[in-house]
Amino acid sequence: MGAKRRRPIVAVVGRPNVGKSTLFNALAGSNISIVKDTPGITRDRIYADVSWLDKTFTLIDTGGIEPDSKDIILSQMREQAEIAIQTADVIIFLVDVKQGLVDADAKVADMLRRSHKPVVLVVNKVDQFQKYQADVYEFYNLGIGDPYPISAVNRMGLGDMLEVVVSHFPEDSGQEEEDDRTRVAIVGKPNVGKSSIINKLLGENRLIVSDIAGTTRDAVDTELVYNGRDYVLIDTAGLRRKNKIKEELERYMIIRTVSAVERADVVVLVIDAVEGVTEQDAKIAGIAHERGKAVIIAVNKWDAIEKNDKTIYRFTDKIRNTLSYMPYAEILFISAKTGQRLNKLFETIDMVSANHAMRISTGVLNEILAEAVALQQPPSDKGKRLRLYYITQVAVKPPTFVIFVNDKDLMHFSYTRYIENQIRETFGFRGTPLKFFIRERREKDQ
Numbered sequence: 001m002g003a004k005r006r007r008p009i010v011a012v013v014g015r016p017n018v019g020k021s022t023l024f025n026a027l028a029g030s031n032i033s034i035v036k037d038t039p040g041i042t043r044d045r046i047y048a049d050v051s052w053l054d055k056t057f058t059l060i061d062t063g064g065i066e067p068d069s070k071d072i073i074l075s076q077m078r079e080q081a082e083i084a085i086q087t088a089d090v091i092i093f094l095v096d097v098k099q100g101l102v103d104a105d106a107k108v109a110d111m112l113r114r115s116h117k118p119v120v121l122v123v124n125k126v127d128q129f130q131k132y133q134a135d136v137y138e139f140y141n142l143g144i145g146d147p148y149p150i151s152a153v154n155r156m157g158l159g160d161m162l163e164v165v166v167s168h169f170p171e172d173s174g175q176e177e178e179d180d181r182t183r184v185a186i187v188g189k190p191n192v193g194k195s196s197i198i199n200k201l202l203g204e205n206r207l208i209v210s211d212i213a214g215t216t217r218d219a220v221d222t223e224l225v226y227n228g229r230d231y232v233l234i235d236t237a238g239l240r241r242k243n244k245i246k247e248e249l250e251r252y253m254i255i256r257t258v259s260a261v262e263r264a265d266v267v268v269l270v271i272d273a274v275e276g277v278t279e280q281d282a283k284i285a286g287i288a289h290e291r292g293k294a295v296i297i298a299v300n301k302w303d304a305i306e307k308n309d310k311t312i313y314r315f316t317d318k319i320r321n322t323l324s325y326m327p328y329a330e331i332l333f334i335s336a337k338t339g340q341r342l343n344k345l346f347e348t349i350d351m352v353s354a355n356h357a358m359r360i361s362t363g364v365l366n367e368i369l370a371e372a373v374a375l376q377q378p379p380s381d382k383g384k385r386l387r388l389y390y391i392t393q394v395a396v397k398p399p400t401f402v403i404f405v406n407d408k409d410l411m412h413f414s415y416t417r418y419i420e421n422q423i424r425e426t427f428g429f430r431g432t433p434l435k436f437f438i439r440e441r442r443e444k445d446q
Contacts, residue, residue, distance in 0.1 A: 006263050007049070008169045011060045011084035011255075013112070014094030015073060015104055019124040023094060023152040024048070024061050027162075047258050055166045058262065060088065060255055074104045081108050085115040087259045090168045092161075093144065097123050097135045101142070109142040118168035119144050122161055127151045181223075181230040182353045185260040187288070188270035189280050190253065193300040196336035197270060198222070198233060201345070226346050234260045254283065261287050265397060266294045266353050266431075268345070273301045273315070273333070277322045285323050292398035294356035294432045295329040296348050303335040328424075330431040352431025357396045360427060365391045365401070372422040379412055386410035389441055391419075400435040411438045 012020050028048035047060045062080040084091045093112060095105055112119045123139055126132045126149035139147040148164060150157035186194050202224060222233040261267055267288040271281050288295050297319060305311060316331055323329065330348050334341045369391045378386035387406040394402050403419065405411050416436050423434065 008057045008089040009259055010057050010090045011062050011088035012092045013080045013084050018094050018096040019152045026152045026155050052162045077108045081111045087255055090165050091117055091119045092122050093119050094122050097126050097132045101138050109144050113144050120164050121147045123147045123149045124152050181232050183232045183264045184266045185234040185264035186268045187257050187284055192270045192272040193336045194270050200336050200342055234264050257284055261291050266349050268296045268298050270298050270300050273299045273305050277319050282322055289326045292433050294352040297329050297331045299333045302333040303338045355429050356432040360393055362392045368422055372419055398433045402437045402439055404439050404441045408438050408440050
């Protein structure tokens with residue numbers, strides 16, 4: 001199996017009230033990225049996975065505050081456009097046929113044109129094409145190609161629009177080149193010391209931030225050889241922000257994080273020891289968990305903590321409680337400043353990366369299953385008992401299993417968790433999530 005495919009990223013840019021969130025909802029439909037059974041993650045919908053025909057992509061809403069004065073709108077739109085240009089493979093520029101062509105649209109169109117990113121110009125609120133035909137054509141004046149009329153509310157024209165969007169996906173978004181290097185994303189809130197860790201790892205005091213606009217696969221990634229092994233550090237530093245409004249910053253950071261996590265095998269979440277684990281850390285961890293990545297939690301600035309023999313245990317408990325949905329995550333206490341335990345980071349990356357890609361033979365899995373069922377009887381309901389026939393591993397990164405049963409409804413979440421724990425007891429799988437799919441097989445299929 002080659003390297004994992006990366007989902008292309010599509011960002012939506014547009015003025016307030018042109019219908020960005022309506023379009024977002026229409027496209028995201030039921031594929032919403034909020035996972036119901038992940039406690040502790042609350043998230044405004046900044047991104048969602050969208051599937052159309054045989055393509056899947058991540059849709060990002062770059063919108064932020066909806067201000068009322070024209071100057072602020074323009075500067076906000078520029079900000080959005082900048083985010084889109086930095087992170088997306090394709091940009092949807094949304095305009096509104098009823099408001100017509102506005103000065104701010106033209107200014108942002110210039111920015112988008114100069115970025116040389118694929119831009120799809122989409123004219124919203126066209127509920128009758130005949131009626132608005134002339135108004136749609138007016139948008140040719142923006143000079144960024146054909147306007148595609150849609151009505152997000154009525155879900156009209158979305159197919160034609162998506163066809164154009166996916167035609168711009170990079171050829172290799174289907175197949176990444178064979179690449180055995182471990183891809184590591186170092187993520188976390190601002191100022192937790194991500195760049196000092198990267199500098200220490202690179203052994204030189206320079207933060208590699210390249211100011212090339214252009215795709216997320218530009219030269220902002222850093223190659224690194226350690227103990228004869230190759231790694232790619234995926235950059236999440238992004239633009240150096242000017243003093244921006246806090247919400248914008250957080251939104252921006254989450255978008256950068258999504259696009260970095262998407263491309264990584266191993267995610268190192270850096271937490272500030274002095275501050276402790278925060279809600280924002282939980283949000284970022286949630287993205288890695290949802291995306292099925294191997295996770296290491298690196299508690300930085302450990303040198304700054306007054307310690308006794310209980311400190312590490314207390315801190316570990318606090319992390320485990322706040323991030324209760326990822327008990328598999330490895331925890332390391334480090335200091336970028338003193339270099340404490342940084343060498344351990346690579347060992348841990350190698351370990352969790354190997355676990356993330358581990359395959360278990362079907363025979364062994366079924367032995368574990370049989371033993372697990374013997375130890376703890378499967379649940380029953382109204383006289384019908386759950387039967388587990390067979391288990392097999394269907395994918396790696398993360399390890400993904402299918403269990404065949406007689407009745408899906410009887411397979412409670414807690415029993416799946418029990419089977420997972422039995423598999424982990426045998427194989428460890430430290431640092432990586434495991435995914436389980438339950439399929440039904442009737443008795444007669446046996």
